[in-house]
Amino acid sequence: MGDPNEETESFIRKAVAANLPKRCKYPRAIGLLELRRAIAEWLDKRFDVSVDSEYELIPTLGSKEAIFTFAQVIDLRPPKNLVLVADPAYPVPERGARFAGAKVMRLPLTEANGFLPDLDSIKARTWKRTAIVWVNYPNNPTGAVAPLSFYERLAALAIEHDFLLCSDEAYSEIYFGERPPSALQVPDRRNVVVFNTLSKRSSMTGYRSGFVASSREVIEALRSLRPTLGTAPQEFIQLASIKAWRDETHVTRTRERYREKRSVMLEAITKAGLHVAGSEATFFLWIAVPDGDTSQGFAKRLLEHGIVVAPGSFLGAHGEGYARLALVPTLEECKHAAALLGRLL
Ligand SMILES: Cc1ncc(COP(=O)(O)O)c(C=O)c1O
Structure with a gap:
C-alpha cells in the first residue's frame, strides 16, 4: 500500500x-x-x-x-x-x-x-x-x-x-x-x-x-x-x-529519504539481475519478474521471505509480468529487504 x-x-x-x-x-x-x-x-x-x-x-x-x-x-x-x-x-x-x-x-x-x-x-x-x-x-x-x-x-x-x-x-x-x-x-x-x-x-x-x-x-x-x-x-x-x-523544505527532506531507500533497493534489484522498468518518479519500483515466472508466483516467493510486493496483475491485465515494490518501509527495513533479496534471487 x-x-x-x-x-x-x-x-x-x-x-x-x-x-x-x-x-x-x-x-x-x-x-x-x-x-x-x-x-x-x-x-x-x-x-x-x-x-x-x-x-x-x-x-x-x-x-x-x-x-x-x-x-x-x-x-x-x-x-x-x-x-x-x-x-x-x-x-x-x-x-x-x-x-x-x-x-x-x-x-x-x-x-x-x-x-x-x-x-x-x-x-x-x-x-x-x-x-x-x-x-x-x-x-x-x-x-x-x-x-x-x-x-x-x-x-x-x-x-x-x-x-x-x-x-x-x-x-x-x-x-x-x-x-x-x-x-x-x-x-x-x-x-x-x-x-x-x-x-x-x-x-x-x-x-x-x-x-x-x-x-x-x-x-x-x-x-x-x-x-x-x-x-x-x-x-x-x-x-x-x-x-x-506553504513549506517546501520538508518536501525536499522527504524526497531525499525516498532517494536513499530507492538507491538501496535499485542496487539490490539490479544485482539480482532483475530489470526495473519505468520508475522515474513516485515511491514505487516497477520490477519485471524473472523469465518464466508470473507476477503472482514472484510475489508469493518474496512473501515467503517476508517481502511484500503487489503482483502487477492485481492492478490490471497489462500489469502481468511485473511486480510493484513500494518504498514505504523505513530505510533500515529497506536495507534488510535488500539483503534478503540478494540471498533469494
Ligand atoms: C495514484 C493515486 N492517486 C490517489 C491516491 C489517493 O491518495 P489520498 O486519498 O491519500 O490523497 C493514491 C493513494 O494511494 C494513489 O496511489
Missing part, C-alpha cells in the same frame, strides 16, 4: 493541535479561502499557473474520495457514457465510473510506449462516446512520468471531442530527476481537472487533505454535490494544511 511509514513533520502536527477549537463546527464544502489561497500560491510557484482561489479550487478529504465521486457530477447519459482509464492503474477512477453507471474502457500502459496510453490507437467513434479520460502521472504503479506534450495533446483532444481530462497528480512531488509537469500547464485548460493531495508530499495520508483544481463550471458542480457527501476536511486539518502547502 502507498502509505509511507514516515513521521509527519512536527510543525504540521503542532499546527493541528494549535487550531483544535473547543467547538468544532461542520466544515463548509467550499473550504477555507485561506487554504484555497495557499494552494493557488503553491500551484503558481510550482507550475507557474494562475488558478483563481475564489472559483477554481475546492479542498477535498484527501484525493481518493474526490476521484471516486467525480463521475457523479458528469452527465453520463448515452451515447456519451464512456470513461477511459489506464491498465495497470490505481483502481479508484474505474470503480467511481462504474458506480456512476458509466461504461469503462481500459487503455494499456506498456513499456514500449513509456507507460503512456497510445492516443493514436483510439478511434474517432470512441472519442465521440468519451466523457472522461483519467490519467495519473507520475504513475502508480509504473513510476512513469508524462511529458507536458502528452498533456497538451490530450487537453486539445478533450476540447475537440468534448470530454474532461482528469489528471491525478498525487505523486507530483515524489521525483528524483526533473520536476514532473502538471496538466494545468497546457495552453488551454478549459477541460482539465487536476487532483492533488498532501498525502504523499507531506506524509499526511491519515490527515485526509487534497484539492481539485478545474474550471469554474466543474468546481461549481462539485460545490453543489459535496455538501451532500459531507467530505470537506475538518477545519483544523485545513488550517494545518495551509502550513504544509
Whole structure:
C-alpha cells in the first residue's frame, strides 16, 4: 500500500493541535479561502499557473474520495457514457465510473510506449462516446512520468471531442530527476481537472487533505454535490494544511529519504539481475519478474521471505509480468529487504 511509514513533520502536527477549537463546527464544502489561497500560491510557484482561489479550487478529504465521486457530477447519459482509464492503474477512477453507471474502457500502459496510453490507437467513434479520460502521472504503479506534450495533446483532444481530462497528480512531488509537469500547464485548460493531495508530499495520508483544481463550471458542480457527501476536511486539518502547502523544505527532506531507500533497493534489484522498468518518479519500483515466472508466483516467493510486493496483475491485465515494490518501509527495513533479496534471487 502507498502509505509511507514516515513521521509527519512536527510543525504540521503542532499546527493541528494549535487550531483544535473547543467547538468544532461542520466544515463548509467550499473550504477555507485561506487554504484555497495557499494552494493557488503553491500551484503558481510550482507550475507557474494562475488558478483563481475564489472559483477554481475546492479542498477535498484527501484525493481518493474526490476521484471516486467525480463521475457523479458528469452527465453520463448515452451515447456519451464512456470513461477511459489506464491498465495497470490505481483502481479508484474505474470503480467511481462504474458506480456512476458509466461504461469503462481500459487503455494499456506498456513499456514500449513509456507507460503512456497510445492516443493514436483510439478511434474517432470512441472519442465521440468519451466523457472522461483519467490519467495519473507520475504513475502508480509504473513510476512513469508524462511529458507536458502528452498533456497538451490530450487537453486539445478533450476540447475537440468534448470530454474532461482528469489528471491525478498525487505523486507530483515524489521525483528524483526533473520536476514532473502538471496538466494545468497546457495552453488551454478549459477541460482539465487536476487532483492533488498532501498525502504523499507531506506524509499526511491519515490527515485526509487534497484539492481539485478545474474550471469554474466543474468546481461549481462539485460545490453543489459535496455538501451532500459531507467530505470537506475538518477545519483544523485545513488550517494545518495551509502550513504544509506553504513549506517546501520538508518536501525536499522527504524526497531525499525516498532517494536513499530507492538507491538501496535499485542496487539490490539490479544485482539480482532483475530489470526495473519505468520508475522515474513516485515511491514505487516497477520490477519485471524473472523469465518464466508470473507476477503472482514472484510475489508469493518474496512473501515467503517476508517481502511484500503487489503482483502487477492485481492492478490490471497489462500489469502481468511485473511486480510493484513500494518504498514505504523505513530505510533500515529497506536495507534488510535488500539483503534478503540478494540471498533469494
Ligand atoms: C495514484 C493515486 N492517486 C490517489 C491516491 C489517493 O491518495 P489520498 O486519498 O491519500 O490523497 C493514491 C493513494 O494511494 C494513489 O496511489
